[in-house]
Amino acid sequence: MSDxxxxxxxxxxxxxxxxxxxxxxxxxxxxxxxxxxSRRVFLFGALTGERKELKYDPELLYIGAMFHDMGIIDTYASETERFEVDGANAARDFLKSYDISQQDVDDVWDSIALHTTPGIPQHKRPVVALVTAGVEMDVLGLAYNDFSDAEREEVCTCHPRGLKFKHGILSAFCYGTIKKPETTFGNVKADVLERMDPTYKRVNFAELIMNSTWDS
Incomplete structure (x- = not known):
């Protein structure tokens, strides 16, 4: 780090x-x-790590945060994978150019691939947990009051949310999934398409079981 x-x-x-x-x-x-x-996700994730006194690698947290929505972008989007997996793959490909251990690469991959799967990341290693914590704070306002007014204000002054961030992020999520709605099965992006796309029909897990090819 420089001075x-x-x-x-x-x-x-x-x-x-x-x-x-x-x-x-x-x-x-x-x-x-x-x-x-993405920058706010890193900052809120890092602040969470400091508050919880977790031992984490800031660089790996930064890569996870910065790449976590790259799968939304056409350049990195596949035709069939969840956008989270596309972003995780983009980060993994990026890290190949650097001297990073396989465990660290796997942590970054997991941090991106799992960031829309509630209930799991907080039980994983710190980089994985903190990327999701940053996302949940910035998108959902979870743990909002665990951050000071000064922290929130400085983060959002340096990296503004804008007046229409809520609608903007929903639109971005919709853009990243509307061409492959099947990838929303079992994750929170199903809620996004249900709200944003009038033609979307949610897949029902119970119906899949009852309509399977098994006799009973």
């Missing part, structure tokens, strides 16, 4: 060559809304 590293709400933004390359890639690939959201 001129950016610090927001007491959190130092990673400024290694890898982190800078990730920042540049995401900045060039994503919309302003998604870029600022």
């Amino acid at each position: 001129k590293s950016e610090i927001i709400a007491g959190i130092r933004i990673p400024d290694s060559q890898m982190a800078k390359a990730a920042t540049e890639l995401v900045r060039d690939s994503e919309t302003d809304l998604l870029y600022h959201h």
Whole structure:
């Protein structure tokens, strides 16, 4: 880290060559809304880690946060995988250029792939848990009051939410899933398409069981 590293709400933004390359890639690939959201996810995740006194790697948390919505972008979107998996794969491919252990690569992959699967990430290693914590704070306002007014204000001053963030993020989620609605089965993006796409029909797990090819 250099002495001129950016610090927001007491959190130092990673400024290694890898982190800078990730920042540049995401900045060039994503919309302003998604870029600022991803940076806030890192900051809220890191603040959560500090508050809970977790031992985590800030660089890996940064990569997970910055890539967590890359699967929404056409360049990184597959035809059949969940957008979370597409983003996780993009991060894994990016990390191949750096001297990163397989366990750390797996942690980053999990942190992105699981960030819309409630109830699991908090039981995983810190990087996985903290990416989801950052997402849940920025999108859902979970643990909102665990952050100080000053922390929230500084984070959102440096990386603004804008007046229509809620609608904007729903639109982004819809864009990332509307072409492959089958990938929303069993995850929260089904709720997004149900709200945003009048042609969407939710797959019912109980119906799948009753209509399976088994006789009984």
